[in-house]
Amino acid sequence: QSALTQPASVSGSPGQSITISCTGTSSDVGGYNYVSWYQQHPGKAPKVMIYDVSNRPSGVPDRFSGSKSGNTASLTISGLQAEDEADYYCSSYTSSSSWVFGGGTKLTVL
Amino acid sequence: QLQLQESGPGLVKPSETLSLTCTVSGGSISSSGYYWGWIRQPPGKGLEWIGNIYYGGSTYYNPSLKSRVTISVDTSKNLLSLKLSSVTAADTAVYYCARRISGSGRMDVWGQGTTVTVSS
Numbered sequence: 298q299s300a301l302t303q304p305a306s307v308s309g310s311p312g313q314s315i316t317i318s319c320t321g322t323s324s325d326v327g328g329y330n331y332v333s334w335y336q337q338h339p340g341k342a343p344k345v346m347i348y349d350v351s352n353r354p355s356g357v358p359d360r361f362s363g364s365k366s367g368n369t370a371s372l373t374i375s376g377l378q379a380e381d382e383a384d385y386y387c388s389s390y391t392s393s394s395s396w397v398f399g400g401g402t403k404l405t406v407l
Numbered sequence: 408q409l410q411l412q413e414s415g416p417g418l419v420k421p422s423e424t425l426s427l428t429c430t431v432s433g434g435s436i437s438s439s440g441y442y443w444g445w446i447r448q449p450p451g452k453g454l455e456w457i458g459n460i461y462y463g464g465s466t467y468y469n470p471s472l473k474s475r476v477t478i479s480v481d482t483s484k485n486l487l488s489l490k491l492s493s494v495t496a497a498d499t500a501v502y503y504c505a506r507r508i509s510g511s512g513r514m515d516v517w518g519q520g521t522t523v524t525v526s527s
Contacts, residue, residue, distance in 0.1 A: 298470055300453065331512035335454070342503055342520055343446075343454065348513035386454050390512055394467050398446075401453040 301326065301387055301399035308405040314375040317402045319387030320368060325397055327368035331390035334363055334372045337401075338383045346385075347372060374404075382406040409434040411487075411504050411518035419525050425494050429487040429504030429518055436485045437462055442507040443487045445478060447500040448520075455500075457489065459507060494525045 302320040309315040319326065319334075326332055332350050335343035345354055347363035350370065360376045370389070374381055387399040415427035429443075436443060444459025458468035460478045468476050477490040487504055501520040508515060 333512040333514065335514075337454075342517040343514075344517070345513055345515055348515075349511055352513075354513070354515065388454075388456070388512060388514075393470055395458075395469055396456040396512070398454040398456060 298325075298391060298393060298395060298397050301389060301397055303385075303387060303399040303402045305400070306403045306405065308407055309374075309377045310407045311377050311379065313377050314373060315377060315404065316374075317372045317385055317387075317404070319370040319372070319389075319399045321370075321389055321397070322368055324392040325389040326365065326370050326387075328392060329390045330365070332363070332365055332370040333388045334361075334370075335386045335388065336381075336383045337386065343386065377406055379406050409506065409516050411506065411516055413502060413504050413518045413521035415502075415521060415523070417522055417524060419494055419498075419523060420527050421495055421525055422493055425489070425491040425498060425523055425525070427489045427502055427504075427521065427523070429489075431485045431487065435482075436480055436487060437482045439463075440509045442467075442509060443478075443480065444505055444507060444514075445487075445489045446503045446505055446514075447498075448503070449497075449500045457491075457502075460487070461509070496525050499523065499525045 334347040337343045442459040445457040505514045506516040
């Protein structure tokens, strides 16, 4: 199975909004509402920020939101803060009864 | 609160079998409604899903690793295990165990990860 496609990097200034895309196929992102987004700081384990396309776990700021259109899912972070600087990974369920991650996006807060 | 802790050899020789365990504390690995799985991350690279096991025993694996992977649970010891056979340098990675909620893509609890290097 091929990794989902994410931009290698995105950047934004504090207070701005950024969007990270995650493109798959009809066999994964487009076929199921099981897209999640994970934040990973250097040397740390991933942390779920969004699950099932647009759901936010308790404790995750509402600055984080998710959506999906066709085979592409998106993570939007509004009101960027310095602590949002991290790597972000999307994941999706697949038609092979497995899970696949995106290649990851490095977010830089300028 | 639920915690996961990976453990195992940090160095494995090529062609041998990598064996890791994940100790579950603060909860039962036998609880219904959860999948328990493994994810790895090669140095400087992205995450790769290895596979998971449902509390009832059903296993699911990454198709690209399926022929070499075995995931199991020991409910008496609250342990999750991973075995990866015929390892090569490409299997060098940080290995994480994680819990996923059934009926959701949410992997909500992760271990801190353990580094495994494949080298002679």
